[in-house]
Amino acid sequence: MRAVVKTSSGPGLEMVDLPMPEVGPDEVLLQVKATSICGTDLHIRDWNPWAQAHVAPPLVVGHEMCGVVVDKGLKADGPDIGQLVSVESHVVCNRCAFCRTGKGHLCENTRILGVGRDGVYAEYVAVPASNAWPDPPDMPYSIASLQENFGNAVHTASVPLVSGRKVLVTGCGPVGVMAIAVARALGARLIIASDISDYRLDMARRMGADLTLNPRVDDVISTVMDVTEGEGIDVLLEMSGAPAAIDQGFTTLKPGGEAALLGLTSSSMDFDLADHIIFKGASVHGIVGRRLWIDWYQMRGLLRSGAVDLTPVVTHRFALDDFERAFETMASGECGKVIMFPDPADADGPLE
């Protein structure tokens, strides 16, 4: 089968012919129908310090996907052959104290597809049966592929209470704009979004932001304070990892407010715990992965009920063979989610 592989230490990815994956006793074999690109995949391609520390070539990369079950291991429960599934990329142990107390997203033995074991930019992939989440048969492949990334948005917008509240979303990449849609669906009363890209702010508005601000031209802090009549925001969803955005978010956070942090800072930063957290009596929540499996059930509900429509997030489709152009598009930032199809005939929209 064909697969996109990090063949050796250093920048770049290659399309390679590989034997079909072996299917473990607890696993299912999936024929990949669609797969999407995440910022992590860019880091692995570019071989940045994080990738150098976490990835051991050779490795099939990629972790967002949907596919159809084509084979099952002897012990595998879970979806039947022929079932369309989305994939949870965190393979957890189900045995540690975190896994056994509803905190599987914190499993200390987590292995991530496309990072710690072979990933999904391929025609086929084998994953634990319990990581394959059944989708309705008529779900478009591009939407089904998005679900694990959508789950980050659901997690972030579910930990603080957004319902009835004023929310600031800093960072309007794909997860940011999906978080806007989730906050809207969960009853947020006002959603302000900030990003340095006008392309992304446009996407933010289409996903439900009431007001968008570009720090390159807008004074984020004074505008947020004005719009909230001097009170500030109730909830900060920090999706950028950018120190300036983090500072703007905490500065406009109301005393007693809540912040959820998903965006990863590239290193430690200068941070004022006293002004940003202590004097405000604020609560801050770190967000990692998807809560297994409560966030997946929440996703299912939001999509089925029509409360969230992810269609506007899908902006580009490519054949997997064309992965170089797909990655370039993703790297440009002038895009939402970029979907790749191992079999171009599976594309649910025109390819670029």
Added chain:
Amino acid sequence: MRAVVKTSSGPGLEMVDLPMPEVGPDEVLLQVKATSICGTDLHIRDWNPWAQAHVAPPLVVGHEMCGVVVDKGLKADGPDIGQLVSVESHVVCNRCAFCRTGKGHLCENTRILGVGRDGVYAEYVAVPASNAWPDPPDMPYSIASLQENFGNAVHTASVPLVSGRKVLVTGCGPVGVMAIAVARALGARLIIASDISDYRLDMARRMGADLTLNPRVDDVISTVMDVTEGEGIDVLLEMSGAPAAIDQGFTTLKPGGEAALLGLTSSSMDFDLADHIIFKGASVHGIVGRRLWIDWYQMRGLLRSGAVDLTPVVTHRFALDDFERAFETMASGECGKVIMFPDPADADGPLE
């Protein structure tokens, strides 16, 4: 009456003769029986940058006290004349949205005794009737004076769930050791305490710490990880404001753990949001003041039931006339709480 006053901008305090305070219609006049020294009072004496920004001389300083009601304004509800009371030092407006929604500790119109209005290092002080908290008539004055400071400890140890959990307390000043006693009373299963002063670590043990660590001689991180069998602590109570302690606390915090931050950093610091909060899926709570009045009711319960005994925290008693020596003792760090008595005859133990 005699009072300890910051008479002008610059270091130092003076004992001054002042007229009796006027009693507003909503206020009670208190004869001060005992008053205690807080770190804030040292800052005001020393005239550090914070004090320069927040204090306008002339001002009677001090904010921790107990006293007896000797007069009441025309409209004043609350305690009767002759009643022993402790004083909440935060005078709040009772009208803003914070005050009206159970978050008076975040009142945007807060004025603090001894900081924003005349304080309690005096023979008499007038305070709003609602700030005077009735005490049992037989409560020792030194204990009654501690209550507002004790309230910081109750607040800190009540926001994260300590019950049944493993707790690290970084910083064993008076509030830190009182937080140890509260965590013990509220059912913490293991309490580790750290401080750079052996004097304070000794006090920590007397207040209920199971294990004490001095970062000058102990490897805090490895010891905490060993004692918790590699899991780390469930709850961090950060009472020091010291960057090194903050780093040790967050490094040993378990994924999914909770931190409550009371200790004020003197400025912004280098902080790793990704490693300390995000990847851990941790929750962090800023702690300021006392929740009005839920923490006061909790205090009352903990003291009445005997679940907390504050006696070991009181280490030094002085006449108020001797305030210079009292302040020196406090500044030395070789002490718990230092209590001063305007009338030495009120002292509930030998004076220094």
Added chain:
Amino acid sequence: MRAVVKTSSGPGLEMVDLPMPEVGPDEVLLQVKATSICGTDLHIRDWNPWAQAHVAPPLVVGHEMCGVVVDKGLKADGPDIGQLVSVESHVVCNRCAFCRTGKGHLCENTRILGVGRDGVYAEYVAVPASNAWPDPPDMPYSIASLQENFGNAVHTASVPLVSGRKVLVTGCGPVGVMAIAVARALGARLIIASDISDYRLDMARRMGADLTLNPRVDDVISTVMDVTEGEGIDVLLEMSGAPAAIDQGFTTLKPGGEAALLGLTSSSMDFDLADHIIFKGASVHGIVGRRLWIDWYQMRGLLRSGAVDLTPVVTHRFALDDFERAFETMASGECGKVIMFPDPADADGPLE
């Protein structure tokens, strides 16, 4: 001034000429602009056992209203003369432990307008300044009058988490249909409503119910289970007090679900704690009054943002002089909220 008064023990109400109310030092005098009828007012008119036990004639009745401040007591803070205000009918002590810990709705010294002290079916009424909630000057009087009743709906729909969940509302009287609108605004994903009146079910649909059921013709239990694919509902909002509806609600409640109970049963009833609560691991919350003042701030937000529109709930307008017909309309059940105007010129729609 004219006022509707329970003049003596026994059924009936009378329009009576009374002297203007005296205004206490903490009070404001309000010129009543609009007032609405609640089920409680019917009970007082009809002199049912509850009324006999709680009301001591002579008494001006009524507790839902809006008005304009025309005079203030000497000590009264709060709204200025000329301000349009809605009124919180629970006059609480602000001194008990409940009031001081954010639970004023449970104040043990509560006196209710129109029940324990003179009410609002009058040209003028004096209330504590803190009970007068400022409204925008352009808010229609009929909407402003509804707010305290709306607050019951906000309270009920805010205690369990409705956001992202499937909700059953049993009982579609005015509070029930307002709770539907609140649940919708707070992000409920599916709202089913039941009532025995088709008139009310029609109102429920206009306020946002996805599906309405009339137990006289529909099998509520089997339909709810079908619609939820056999899972049952996540949240029950019980607004009827009817044993049959309570039973249907708890029978269809999912294991681990949450119920909020506002509807008052007229007496104790046969209830299966084991099947309805214990085996299900369910959580049940009693709802009384409005949380002071968090629910009022939430109301303000929901109305200002346009997330809730109460217009469809107002179905009838009468002059206060015509109170007998207004009460008959309310008693018929074929209505939403019935509004009365002391001055017919203040009516914001055609009078009946």
Added chain:
Amino acid sequence: MRAVVKTSSGPGLEMVDLPMPEVGPDEVLLQVKATSICGTDLHIRDWNPWAQAHVAPPLVVGHEMCGVVVDKGLKADGPDIGQLVSVESHVVCNRCAFCRTGKGHLCENTRILGVGRDGVYAEYVAVPASNAWPDPPDMPYSIASLQENFGNAVHTASVPLVSGRKVLVTGCGPVGVMAIAVARALGARLIIASDISDYRLDMARRMGADLTLNPRVDDVISTVMDVTEGEGIDVLLEMSGAPAAIDQGFTTLKPGGEAALLGLTSSSMDFDLADHIIFKGASVHGIVGRRLWIDWYQMRGLLRSGAVDLTPVVTHRFALDDFERAFETMASGECGKVIMFPDPADADGPLE
């Protein structure tokens, strides 16, 4: 092997010779070291209506036990051969939405040892490997056998917040007195316990109750109100299922209080939702089973730290061959937990 079996419909149990259990691929085979009697086992012996509806003979009965792993299925993870384990009696599916969202105690496919599949009153039993909870090798067998029952107590005392609060425990059977010990360990400030058996009240005091009341001689309601200075209790832990106790508990529950209900009423009962829940603004939680596996981790912590000592609960030891006398002792109510040993040589105390 020998096993205590319900051989046919009707009262009674028999010691029977059975072949060794087969060990499924995911299972472990345990040599039973100690097993204890629960009220459910009495119902099955007596063949009451519940037992008739839920038990299909022939069936090995019993569900509380500890034992040593002597064999493992091919796919079984979990404890090694030779490991001492306690057993969780609820065999859950690990696949339904409840199991996958941290609510395994509500699994809709639960099968219970000794009720829905063969139980543990036998020399050997096969259970899923994930149901075998490793114990320290030096844990006394009688204590290890108690853990699943102890877990009910932990669950009950953990759902409402007991820390710093006044608690009433109605019903002092074994789970009730263990709940007293848990509430004490988790920081309850006052624990009142009621039961109609003086034997059990004595056990309650030994497990940490501050005050015990026997409704046959004490006026529970007035005493509780007196002791709490008219306020009532903050938390009710209802462990009896007796209507009179339930009524006393809710009557003395403070407005805004929390109740956890574990005791099963034998049928529906007359209950005043308005007075007991609604007007009080109370929250009521149904408790079933043990939260998988958070309550087991909590148990481990409470036992390891010495915060709870279960020794006083073990009052009688029998050889399993002597099960008839053991059951008679349990039925008398004059006992705590009754432990049976398949091999009398394993007894950790004198046999009766």
